[in-house]
Structures are given as structure tokens and as C-alpha cells.
Amino acid sequence: MKIAFAGTPEFAATALKSILEAGFQVPLVLTQPDRPAGRGMQLQPSPVKQLALQHGIAVDQPERLRTPEQQAALADCRPDVLVVAAYGLLLPQAVLDLPRLGCLNIHGSLLPRWRGAAPIHRAIEAGDAETGITIMQMEAGLDTGPMLLKEALPILATDTTASLHDRLAELGGRMIVQALRLLEKGGLSATVQPEDGVCYAHKIEKSEAALDFRSSAAVLARKLRAFNPFPGGAASINGQTIKLWAGEALVATGEAGLVLQADAQGVVVACGEGALRLTQLQKPGGKRLAAADFLRGFPIEVGQKFDLPE
Incomplete structure (x- = not known):
């Protein structure tokens, strides 16, 4: 043929x-x-x-x-x-x-x-x-x-x-x-x-990258996996938008967007249901980094809050 x-x-x-x-x-x-x-x-x-x-x-x-x-x-x-x-x-x-x-x-x-x-x-x-x-x-x-x-x-x-x-x-x-x-x-x-x-x-749009922490942690963890390598996840804190590449759902409670933990294991953010541990992040103009390396150059502290989309 x-x-x-x-x-x-x-x-x-x-x-x-x-x-x-x-x-x-x-x-x-x-x-x-x-x-x-x-x-x-x-x-x-x-x-x-x-x-x-x-x-x-x-x-x-x-x-x-x-x-x-x-x-x-x-x-x-x-x-x-x-x-x-x-x-x-x-x-x-x-x-x-x-x-x-x-x-x-x-x-x-x-x-x-x-x-x-x-x-x-x-x-x-x-x-x-x-x-x-x-x-x-x-x-x-x-x-x-x-x-x-x-x-x-x-x-x-x-x-x-x-x-x-x-x-x-x-x-x-x-x-x-x-x-x-x-x-x-x-x-x-x-x-x-x-x-x-x-x-x-439907085609993936860049606008879908924004994470809404009012969603469940399980949904957001799947979204990060689905949007890797494009367009990744995104969320704003301290007036800056950072890229989010990997995370896992945890059992925890707190106000949606609130940082519950920030250490070498990851940045744990409260969600509408459960919490999302972010393990790979990227600051503006930087590279993808594991949480421990990321936090050395972009400090995030417990009690801070990620912005929620309007």
C-alpha cells in the first residue's frame, strides 16, 4: 500500500x-x-x-x-x-x-x-x-x-x-x-x-491555569497533573503570580487559600475540601523547583493567604 x-x-x-x-x-x-x-x-x-x-x-x-x-x-x-x-x-x-x-x-x-x-x-x-x-x-x-x-x-x-x-x-x-x-x-x-x-x-486555554482554592484538593491535584506540561497551574500570593506544577491532596481543614504549612515537604494550602500540598513551584522568571528550593528564594509563611479568583 x-x-x-x-x-x-x-x-x-x-x-x-x-x-x-x-x-x-x-x-x-x-x-x-x-x-x-x-x-x-x-x-x-x-x-x-x-x-x-x-x-x-x-x-x-x-x-x-x-x-x-x-x-x-x-x-x-x-x-x-x-x-x-x-x-x-x-x-x-x-x-x-x-x-x-x-x-x-x-x-x-x-x-x-x-x-x-x-x-x-x-x-x-x-x-x-x-x-x-x-x-x-x-x-x-x-x-x-x-x-x-x-x-x-x-x-x-x-x-x-x-x-x-x-x-x-x-x-x-x-x-x-x-x-x-x-x-x-x-x-x-x-x-x-x-x-x-x-x-x-475542548482545547486547553491558558486562562484555565488559575487555581481556585475553593475547589476540592482532589480536583486541583488532578488539574495540576492534567495541565503539566501546558499550561501549568497558577495562583497569586504577596502580589505575585507563581506557577504550580505538582501537588497532592491531603485531609485537612482551613479557610480556602490559607497556607497551613510551608517547609521542605511542600506548601500546604487549605481548599474547599481538604488541602493541597504543592511540591513543585516556579516564581516569575525562575525555573521549576522542588518546594524546599523554591522557598529559599520565595519565602511563604504559615498564615499567609493565596488570592481567590473573583
Whole structure:
């Protein structure tokens, strides 16, 4: 089979690497245009583009795929199948119809739960016990297509979005190779997604970083895990906003936002229910630090209070 691939971040690069290592022919890769990144804001190629160039694969980077001109490289390639993973562009029906065997998507959840842009973050934030990978046949709707393969993965109590992302990426790479081999043999069957259990993983916004200590400590601890590495948590004290990267829920009582403890073990803040021990923090312009190191450069004392959002 001749396979075209569309993807952009590391999650997609892991899948492309698996496809190439399995020996499939990939004549064309679609990926997002180079974006400014780093301190110098220099244009940076996506992880998928970097991998494609290492393997001598042609790369196309259209801003959109709406016009025949934007679709030309894919049409000229005449792929049997298009594999899509975290590409970042919606595919119009004309593109979905181009490959002879359709378009397969690697989605980081157990569909129909967590359709949409941020399934890994939202699964952790919601306290789900498991997530997984669904290989689906793409159609015009947002992650609504029939399911081809599905495999669950437990969400560990210590998982952040970063760690769960890496495990799901490896699983997705293995499963897409399995799906392509079955498709090649004509042995891939589709199952329509059930209507029960549909929910949407909306894109993560920077504004969500602010922690409201009137929430329960368990909810806030999950939020910190879900928002690591982006956008992290944030809270203000002493007139300064600090970043919060890790914490654990404790059994304790106190006025929401009140500092109950501040030592090498962490900064314990009373919440609407329980208390949150913050163990990794970052002052403005600084680095992420363990609580003991952070407190040496940014003193916080028992009895002080974090601001509560209005």
C-alpha cells in the first residue's frame, strides 16, 4: 500500500516512525507550516517534518486544505490510505474522498468519550481510571467516524499529560501498524460509535491555569497533573503570580487559600475540601523547583493567604 501521512507534533511523529519501521511505503507527509518557537522565536519545523526529512520523504505544509491547489500534492500522490494523527487541520470531504481506502485517524481516547482537541488532558482532569487509543475511519464530523481498533490503557495516579501522552503515542504507533496490516489483507471491520457516552475534550486555554482554592484538593491535584506540561497551574500570593506544577491532596481543614504549612515537604494550602500540598513551584522568571528550593528564594509563611479568583 501507498500511505500518505498527516500529522504535526511528537505524538504523530511516534506513529510515523512506527509505520516506517514496519516497512510501509510513505511517499508524502502533510504537516503544519513551520512556527516560531524558543527564546529567539525562530521558525521551527514540526517533529513530523523533521522525521520525514530524515527519511527523504516529500513534505507539504499547506495553511488549509480547502482549495484544489492546497490539495494538489495529496491528489498527485494518489495514496491508497491517508493516516492522520494530531494534524491540526480539519479535512474537507474532498480530501477524505481522495485515498482509495479512506482516511484512518489515531485518536487518544476510548471513543466516543473525549472527542475533540485535548482528550489526554481532559481524561486526567476528569479523574478517569482509563483511557486508550481508537483507530477510526474518518468522516466529516469531529471524531464521529466508525471505530476500527480500540485498546485501553490505565491512567496511573502519578500520570501527567506528559507521561500519559508518551505511553499513548507508543500504543498508537503499534495499533496503526496493526490496522494497516489488517487493511492490506481486507480484514479490518468497522463499528459505529455508540450514542451513549459522547463527550468533548475542548482545547486547553491558558486562562484555565488559575487555581481556585475553593475547589476540592482532589480536583486541583488532578488539574495540576492534567495541565503539566501546558499550561501549568497558577495562583497569586504577596502580589505575585507563581506557577504550580505538582501537588497532592491531603485531609485537612482551613479557610480556602490559607497556607497551613510551608517547609521542605511542600506548601500546604487549605481548599474547599481538604488541602493541597504543592511540591513543585516556579516564581516569575525562575525555573521549576522542588518546594524546599523554591522557598529559599520565595519565602511563604504559615498564615499567609493565596488570592481567590473573583
